[in-house]
Amino acid sequence: MCRNRLTRERFSATLDGMKPEPEPINPAQLVELSLQVIARAKFPMLATVDEDQARLRPVSPVKNDGFTIYVASFRGSNKTHEIEDCPKVEMCYLDEGHDQVRITGVAEQVTDPQVVQAIWDANPLLRQFLGTIDNPEFILYKVTPHRVRFMREWALEYHEVDIASTPSLQR
Numbered sequence: 682m683c684r685n686r687l688t689r690e691r692f693s694a695t696l697d698g699m700k701p702e703p704e705p706i707n708p709a710q711l712v713e714l715s716l717q718v719i720a721r722a723k724f725p726m727l728a729t730v731d732e733d734q735a736r737l738r739p740v741s742p743v744k745n746d747g748f749t750i751y752v753a754s755f756r757g758s759n760k761t762h763e764i765e766d767c768p769k770v771e772m773c774y775l776d777e778g779h780d781q782v783r784i785t786g787v788a789e790q791v792t793d794p795q796v797v798q799a800i801w802d803a804n805p806l807l808r809q810f811l812g813t814i815d816n817p818e819f820i821l822y823k824v825t826p827h828r829v830r831f832m833r834e835w836a837l838e839y840h841e842v843d844i845a846s847t848p849s850l851q852r
Contacts, residue, residue, distance in 0.1 A: 703833035706840060711842045712842055712847050714780070718775075718776045718782045719748075719774050721777065724741055725740060725742065725750075725774040726738065726775075727740045727770060728770060728773070729770055730767045731759065743800050743803075743804050743807055743821070748826040748829050748847065749823060749825055752824065753819065753822075754820050754821075754822060768788050768789060769786075770786060772786075772824060779834035780831070780834055781831070782831050782842075783828075785826065785829075786824045786825050788823070791822065797814065798814065829841075829844050830842065
């Protein structure tokens, strides 16, 4: 079992006087701020679980609809096997200003041929890399969010983003 020996209180006390003060956040702007980070951060990190070990890798989402993220993969990849075994995932977007958005959710394979075709048609790099939509290695995942958190650089405090009231946004 992993143990965190440095408590948040001790960590904050260590940083007293050194910690920069982030800009205040208007809670009404959390959805907009979070979506801006997602738009700016081109290669978020995707965390999965491999038996009892966390695994993290950069991914290149092929579509996002608000906080619902679509990621292509290879059927034979470790990522695919890990998601099959445990579909609980987390994505972390970090922009150039070090603001971050964390999306905790569940990844599921997209089987709707219209959705797969629309994403395929909109992604020339995907077509170039895989050649054909019928490539047996091509698999598409949809990450449905259960929790979204936003944090300003150095704030050391996450803000919960109200995804229940967030309309589906095409980005």
